[in-house]
Amino acid sequence: MNRAATFDLTLKRHIRAPREKVFDAFVKAEHARHWMCPRGMTMPVAEFDVRVGGKYRMTMRSRDGDQFTVGGSYREVKRPERIAYTWGWQGENMPNVETLITLALSERDGVTELVMTHSGFQDEAMCASHETGWNSGLNKLCELTDARGQAAVVTLIGDPRSTYVRSVRMGLAEKGVKYTVQNAAPHSPEILAIHPFGRLPALRDGPIEIFETSAILRYVEEAFPGPSLLPGNIRDRARCEQWVSALNSYIDGPLIRRYVLKYVFPADGKPDRAAIDAAVKEMPALLAILDGAYGARDYLAGGAFSIADLILAPMLFYVEMFPEGKALLPKYPNLMRGQAAIRGRASFKETMPPTGA
Numbered sequence: 334m335n336r337a338a339t340f341d342l343t344l345k346r347h348i349r350a351p352r353e354k355v356f357d358a359f360v361k362a363e364h365a366r367h368w369m370c371p372r373g374m375t376m377p378v379a380e381f382d383v384r385v386g387g388k389y390r391m392t393m394r395s396r397d398g399d400q401f402t403v404g405g406s407y408r409e410v411k412r413p414e415r416i417a418y419t420w421g422w423q424g425e426n427m428p429n430v431e432t433l434i435t436l437a438l439s440e441r442d443g444v445t446e447l448v449m450t451h452s453g454f455q456d457e458a459m460c461a462s463h464e465t466g467w468n469s470g471l472n473k474l475c476e477l478t479d480a481r482g483q484a485a486v487v488t489l490i491g492d493p494r495s496t497y498v499r500s501v502r503m504g505l506a507e508k509g510v511k512y513t514v515q516n517a518a519p520h521s522p523e524i525l526a527i528h529p530f531g532r533l534p535a536l537r538d539g540p541i542e543i544f545e546t547s548a549i550l551r552y553v554e555e556a557f558p559g560p561s562l563l564p565g566n567i568r569d570r571a572r573c574e575q576w577v578s579a580l581n582s583y584i585d586g587p588l589i590r591r592y593v594l595k596y597v598f599p600a601d602g603k604p605d606r607a608a609i610d611a612a613v614k615e616m617p618a619l620l621a622i623l624d625g626a627y628g629a630r631d632y633l634a635g636g637a638f639s640i641a642d643l644i645l646a647p648m649l650f651y652v653e654m655f656p657e658g659k660a661l662l663p664k665y666p667n668l669m670r671g672q673a674a675i676r677g678r679a680s681f682k683e684t685m686p687p688t689g690a
């Protein structure tokens with residue numbers, strides 16, 4: 334009888350660092366504990382006995398305190414070019430399967446090519462979840478080993494003048510995530526490569542690509558450590574989602590598309606007065622709803638700052654730049670108090686959109 338087929342994965346990365354450094358990152362506790370677990374997790378235990386037949390063990394801890402221990406033994410150790418070791422999860426609820434990792438490192442012009450195979454998974458789902466975990470860890474490895482500290486595996490694609498792009502930039506700043514902005518216009522090939530509807534923004538984190546601001550911010554929330562972008566309780570997390578959906582569906586249209594953009598991108602060289610007047614008529618009722626939502630609090634979704642605030646603040650910043658918005662907004666004191674709170678945050682100040690067309 335044939336051996337049952339197994340699932341394997343191969344990951345490739347180019348890392349701007351000498352291969353000794355990359356090799357050591359896999360086998361030295363002081364390095365491995367900083368990256369060899371998915372983003373959002375920590376590694377309280379890391380022990381390595383790096384010689385053929387020697388064993389290693391790592392314990393990863395999730396934000397909720399769940400712990401997962403993995404270990405195995407070294408089959409081949411050839412610093413700095415090759416290492417092979419077994420990989421098996423320990424503990425009652427973990428699959429009792431030993432898989433094999435082989436790492437090959439080659440270096441050219443100060444850049445190490447890492448080719449890693451992880452083979453022997455018995456089911457596709459297990460293979461896929463390891464792929465996600467390794468990608469997340471390897472992104473951290475790139476950041477840690479890059480001599481200039483600018484591996485910037487996180488790329489935000491979009492125009493920094495866009496309100497939604499700013500919402501994501503603020504979220505990344507709140508989390509302390511390093512990233513680069515790839516300037517791209519709506520419906521450009523760069524954005525369409527990720528976003529099938531061509532809207533701004535899209536995010537790339539190594540091989541992971543996400544579109545839609547709220548999905549991007551939720552990814553950032555889960556993938557990176559740092560202060561939370563979501564309220565701590567179920568009710569307020571649902572309210573955050575409620576407001577994100579409402580802002581996208583009922584606020585962005587009248588306040589940004591039908592008001593701000595009529596000034597910013599005037600058709601025929603001058604703002605479309607009729608369209609602006611129509612949008613201005615809609616604004617008091619909408620601003621009153623938002624004012625009521627803030628009530629006595631500084632945040633849209635209950636007692637804590639959240640993704641909903643990140644989406645609204647850049648919109649109101651623009652509304653206030655034009656005469657009718659500037660005249661209307663002070664009539665909504667709760668809303669303005671909420672805006673004053675978010676405008677005081679470093680993430681707001683650091684992400685001022687460039688002015689001019």
Ligand SMILES: N[C@@H](CCC(=O)N[C@@H](CS)C(=O)NCC(=O)O)C(=O)O
Binds near residue numbers: 498519532545
């Ligand atoms: N629901 C989307 C909205 C994104 C959006 O509308 N972005 C604007 C820029 S602020 C855009 O791409 N507009 C171009 C268009 O609508 O064609 C999200 O949350 O990301």
